[in-house]
Amino acid sequence: xxxxxxxxxxxxxxxxxxxxxxxxxxxxxxxxxxxxxxxxxxxxxxxxxxxxxxxxxxxxxxxxxxxxxxxxxxxxxxxxxxxxxxxxxxxxxxxxxxxxxxxxxxxxxxxxxxxxxxxxxxxxxxxxxxxxxxxxxxxxxxxxxxxxxxxxxxxxxxxxxxxxxxxxxxxxxxxxxxxxxxxxxxxxxxxxxxxxxxxxxxxxxxxxxxxxxxxxxxxxxxxxxxxxxxxxxxxxxxxxxx
Amino acid sequence: xxxxxxxxxxxxxxxxxxxxxxxxxxxxxxxxxxxxxxxxxxxxxxxxxxxxxxxxxxxxxxxxxxxxxxxxxxxxxxxxxxxxxxxxxxxxxxxxxxxxxxxxxxxxxxxxxxxxxxxxxxxxxxxxxxxxxxxxxxxxxxxxxxxxxxxxxxxxxxxxxxxxxxxxxxxxxxxxxxxxxxxxxxxxxxxxxxxxxxxxxxxxxxxxxxxxxxxxxxxxxxxxxxxxxxxxxxxxxxxxxx
Numbered sequence: 001x002x003x004x005x006x007x008x009x010x011x012x013x014x015x016x017x018x019x020x021x022x023x024x025x026x027x028x029x030x031x032x033x034x035x036x037x038x039x040x041x042x043x044x045x046x047x048x049x050x051x052x053x054x055x056x057x058x059x060x061x062x063x064x065x066x067x068x069x070x071x072x073x074x075x076x077x078x079x080x081x082x083x084x085x086x087x088x089x090x091x092x093x094x095x096x097x098x099x100x101x102x103x104x105x106x107x108x109x110x111x112x113x114x115x116x117x118x119x120x121x122x123x124x125x126x127x128x129x130x131x132x133x134x135x136x137x138x139x140x141x142x143x144x145x146x147x148x149x150x151x152x153x154x155x156x157x158x159x160x161x162x163x164x165x166x167x168x169x170x171x172x173x174x175x176x177x178x179x180x181x182x183x184x185x186x187x188x189x190x191x192x193x194x195x196x197x198x199x200x201x202x203x204x205x206x207x208x209x210x211x212x213x214x215x216x217x218x219x220x221x222x223x224x225x226x227x228x229x230x231x232x233x234x235x236x237x238x239x240x241x242x
Numbered sequence: 243x244x245x246x247x248x249x250x251x252x253x254x255x256x257x258x259x260x261x262x263x264x265x266x267x268x269x270x271x272x273x274x275x276x277x278x279x280x281x282x283x284x285x286x287x288x289x290x291x292x293x294x295x296x297x298x299x300x301x302x303x304x305x306x307x308x309x310x311x312x313x314x315x316x317x318x319x320x321x322x323x324x325x326x327x328x329x330x331x332x333x334x335x336x337x338x339x340x341x342x343x344x345x346x347x348x349x350x351x352x353x354x355x356x357x358x359x360x361x362x363x364x365x366x367x368x369x370x371x372x373x374x375x376x377x378x379x380x381x382x383x384x385x386x387x388x389x390x391x392x393x394x395x396x397x398x399x400x401x402x403x404x405x406x407x408x409x410x411x412x413x414x415x416x417x418x419x420x421x422x423x424x425x426x427x428x429x430x431x432x433x434x435x436x437x438x439x440x441x442x443x444x445x446x447x448x449x450x451x452x453x454x455x456x457x458x459x460x461x462x463x464x465x466x467x468x469x470x471x472x473x474x475x476x477x478x479x480x481x482x483x484x
Contacts, residue, residue, distance in 0.1 A: 010361045055362060084361045119252045119326045120297060124362065 001067045004093045005044075007059045010084040012123045012233065017050045017059060026085060030061070033080040037073065038065045047099040047240045048106060051192070055124070056237040058088070058107075062099045067092075105169065105241040107185045108194045111234045112202070115178025125179065126234035132205035134175055140204040140214050141171045141182075144197055152217040153197055154190030155229065164190060173201075183238075192229050199228030243309045246335045247286075249301045252326040254365045254475065259292045259301060268327060272303070275322040279315065280307045289341040289482050290348060293434070297366070298479040300330070300349075304341045309334075347411065347483040349427045350436045353476045354444070357420025367421065368476035374447035376417055382446040382456050383413045383424075386439055394459040395439055396432030397471065406432060415443075425480075434471050441470030 007030070015023035019031075027044060034042040047060035070090040077087050111125035114132050121127070147167045154164065168186040175181075182201075184194055200217070203209040249272070257265035261273075269286060276284040289302035312332040319329050353367035356374050363369070389409045396406065410428040417423075424443075426436055442459070445451040 008361055010364065057360075057362075078359070083364045086359050086361045088358055116330055117320070117328050118299075119250055119328045120299075120366065122252065122325045 002062055002064050002093050002095050002097055003070070003073070004060065004062045004091050004097060004099060005087055006089040007061065008057050008086050008088055009055060009059065010123075011050065011053045011055045013084060015052045016054070017046055017048075017056075023052075027061075029082065029085060030077075033077055034063065034065070036080060037068070037076050040065075045099055047103055048237060050235075050237050051232045053123075053232040054235045054237065055233075057109075058239040059237050060099045060103075060240045062093065062097060099240070102242055103188075103240050105185060105187050106189060107183065107238040107241070108189065109236040109238050110182040110184070110194060110198045110230075111236070112180040112182070112198075113178055114180055118178075121179075123233050126231045128202065130206050132202065133207075134173065134180065134205065136211070137180075137201045137205045138173050140201050140211050141173055141197075143211070143214055143218060144168050144171050144184075148218050150190055150193055150218075152220070153193050153200070153227070155192040155196070155227075156190055166190065166193070171197075195230045195232065195235060196227045198234075199230035202230065203228050244304055244306050244335050244337050244339055245312070245315070246302065246304045246333050246339060246341060247329055248331040249303065250299045250328050250330055251297065251301070252365075253292065253295045253297045255326060257294045258296070259288055259290075259298075265294075269303075271324065271327060272319075275319055276305065276307070278322060279310070279318050282307075287341055289345055290479060292479055293474045293477075295365075295474040296477045296479065297475075299351075300481040301479050302341045302345075302482045304335065304339060341482070344484055345430075345482050347427060347429050348431060349425065349480040349483070350431065351478040351480050352424040352426070352436060352440045352472075353478070354422040354424070354440075355420055356422055360420075363421075365475050368473045370444065372448050374444065375449075376415065376422065376447065378453070379422075379443045379447045380415050382443050382453050383415055383439075385453070385456055385460060386410050386413050386426075390460050392432055392435055392460075394462070395435050395442065395469070397434040397438070397469075398432055408432065408435070413439075437472045437474065437477060438469045440476075441472035444472065445470050 009026055014026050017026045019025045019027045031042055031044060042063050042065055044061045044063040074087055074090045112128050113121050113125045114128045117127055145168050149165050151164045166186055166188050170185045172183045182198055200214060251268055256268050259268045261267045261269045273284055273286060284305050284307055286303045286305040316329055316332045354370050355363050355367045356370045359369055387410050391407050393406045408428055408430050412427045414425045424440055442456060
C-alpha cells in the first residue's frame with residue numbers, strides 16, 4: 001500500500017526535514033516511529049525539503065508498507081511522535097502516486113514582526129529591528145509575480161544549475177498590527193528562494209535596494225549579487241497542491 | 243526614583259512571575275539583571291502574580307533606584323534578559339505610584355485550539371480534543387459579566403477568604419478559524435479565577451454542565467463544586483489598567 005501523509009511541525013529543534021549527517025531531522029523521527037508500528041524499516045519520500053528551523057503546516061510525504069487502517073495508523077503515529085511533529089492526515093493512494101513529482105505548486109508563508117520585540121514570537125517570526133516601508137515592499141513584490149528566471153534569488157551551486165525559471169502565482173503581503181504576513185504561491189521554489197525573495201524586499205523596505213535594483217537582479221541573471229538570506233525561523237510551508 | 247515597567251514574557255520555562263522556593267521565577271531573572279545594572283540589590287513590586295507557564299503581553303512592576311536615563315536602562319536590561327522576557331516600556335513615575343494598589347482593572351486572554359492539534363501552538367494555547375458547542379459557551383459567559391461573588395470560581399483557601407466579589411466588565415469569545423480567543427476584562431481576579439471561568443465554560447460546551455448549573459455556582463457560594471482549572475499555558479495577561 002502507498003500512504004500519503006500531511007504533517008505539521010515546529011522546526012526549531014531539527015536540522016531540516018530530510019535526513020542529514022549533522023543532526024536530527026524530522027524524517028529520522030518519523031521513520032523511527034514508523035519502524036515501531038510496522039516492525040520493518042520504512043523509507044519515506046518527501047514532497048519538499050525544508051531547511052533547519054523552518055516550520056510546516058502542510059508538508060507531504062509518502063511511503064509504502066502493508067495495509068493498516070489509516071485512522072488507527074494516524075492515532076498510533078501521533079501517539080509516538082514528539083509534541084513538535086503532528087500527522088494531520090493519512091490516506092491510501094494509488095501505487096504510482098509520487099508526492100514530489102506530482103506536486104503542482106506550493107504555498108509558503110513568511111512572518112515578520114516589525115514592532116517591539118515579542119518573546120511569544122521568538123523562533124516563530126523574524127524580528128525586524130529597523131523601520132520598514134511596507135508600501136515599497138508591496139510595490140517590489142509585484143515584480144516577482146509571473147514566470148521569471150530566479151538565478152539571482154537562490155543558493156543552488158552553479159554546477160548544479162539547470163533550468164531556474166519558476167512561476168510565482170501570487171505574492172501577498174498583509175499587515176496585521178505589527179505582524180507582516182507574506183504569502184507566496186508558485187509552481188516550485190529553488191534553494192533558499194523564498195527567504196532570499198523576502199530578504200530582498202526587506203532591503204527595499206529599508207532603502208538598501210531600489211525597485212530598479214530588484215528589476216536588474218531579475219533580468220541580469222549572471223551578475224553576482226549580495227543577497228540577504230533571511231532567517232529560517234519565520235518560514236512556514238503551508239500547503240502543497242496536487 | 244520610582245520606575246514603572248511594562249514587561250512581556252513567555253511563561254513556559256518559569257514557576258510564575260513571583261519568586262518562589264520551588265524554581266526560577268521571572269522576578270528572580272529581572273532582579274538579577276537590575277542588580278548588574280544598578281550594582282545594588284533591587285526588589286521589584288509586581289502588579290499581578292501570574293502562575294507557572296502563564297504568559298504576559300503587559301505585566302507591570304515598579305522599583306526604586308537611582309536615576310538612569312530610561313531609554314538606556316531599557317536597552318541595557320533587554321540586552322541582559324533572556325529571549326523569553328522583554329521590557330516593553332520604562333517610565334519614571336511619582337514616588338507614591340504603586341503598580342498593584344493603583345490598578346483599576348486587568349485584561350486577560352485565553353486561547354483554545356478546537357481543531358486538529360497544532361505543534362506550533364504547543365505551550366501557547368490549550369488543545370481541546372473534544373467537540374465544543376461555542377454558542378453555548380458564549381451564552382454561559384454572559385452570566386459572568388457584572389458584579390458577582392466568585393467564591394465558587396477560585397482556589398484561594400477558605401481561611402484566607404475575604405471579600406470575593408469582583409466585577410467583570412466584559413467577556414468576549416471570538417472564533418478565528420479553529421482558535422477561540424477569549425478576552426476577559428475586570429476590576430480584579432481571584433486565584434485561578436480566569437482559568438476556572440474558562441474551564442467551566444468548556445464544561446458547558448461539552449455538555450458536562452448546564453447553563454443553570456453555572457447560575458447555581460454563582461448563587462450558591464458555599465457549595466463545594468467540581469471545578470475545572472484549565473491549563474495555564476493558554477493564559478495571557480494582556481494589560482493592566484491605571
